[in-house]
Amino acid sequence: MTETNPQSNKLTMVLLGVIAFLLGALLITQVNGGMFLNKLSGQKIVTIPDGTKLHLALQNSVSSATSRRGDVVNATISNLIVIGEDIAVPSGSNIIGEVASVIPAERFKAGKGGFLSVKFNSIQTPSGKRYPINTTVYTLAGESGGSRLAKGVAKTAIGAGVGAALGTAVGAIAGGRPGRGAWSGAAIGGGLGAASAVVSKGKDVGLYSGATISVTLEQPVQVVALKN
Secondary structure, eight states: OOOOOHHHHHHHHHHHHHHHHHHHHHHHHHHTTSHHHHHHHTOOEEEEOTTOEEEEEESSOEETTTOOTTOEEEEEEOSOEEETTEEEEOTTOEEEEEEEEEEOOOBSSTTOOOEEEEEEEEEEOTTSOEEEOOBOOEEEEOOOOOOHHHHHHHHHHHHHOHHHHHHHHHHHHGGGOHHHHHHHHHHHHOSTTGGGGSOOBOOOOEEOTTOEEEEEBSSOEEEEOBOO
């Protein structure tokens, strides 16, 4: 009969115990979303759910008249975001986004209004931690100006005679530059009321520094909670 070595058995039991401990620690980490590691590091991870509203105050201005797609939009978060008893995002945190789409107001095409949309993609806390986010798009659309050329010609015909009206119409078409052509046409037509034929455009839209808006998280975000 082969005799069992007590020391060998003891070593085997120790190794099995270490393996069991490591497997258990790994399982705890996976089930509790990093709780085991968080305790070791002294940090607590909390999840901000999708659907959470963020109330923002703009720090810079953007508009359909001057901005371009990709221009940076900066704002601060005015509401404190609390998960349970933990502060997830303190008020005053920065939120960074960009102009997602922009169309300036148009001339001649029935005075189509401007269009502007912005989308935010990250939060930066006062401590410097930065987290990627996905929010709803905030959009603005300007009012249409209607068919300003036709209205202008009609008003001019009444106020300054048919000659002024024709001068405005010709001037608006000539030269390849609509804005300049319209002013030149009014000058050629002459007379009181000719200025009413200058072609206007639809309204541009913008978000200006200090403006307050709200967006909503479209996906949950994990952040390091602040200690109370």
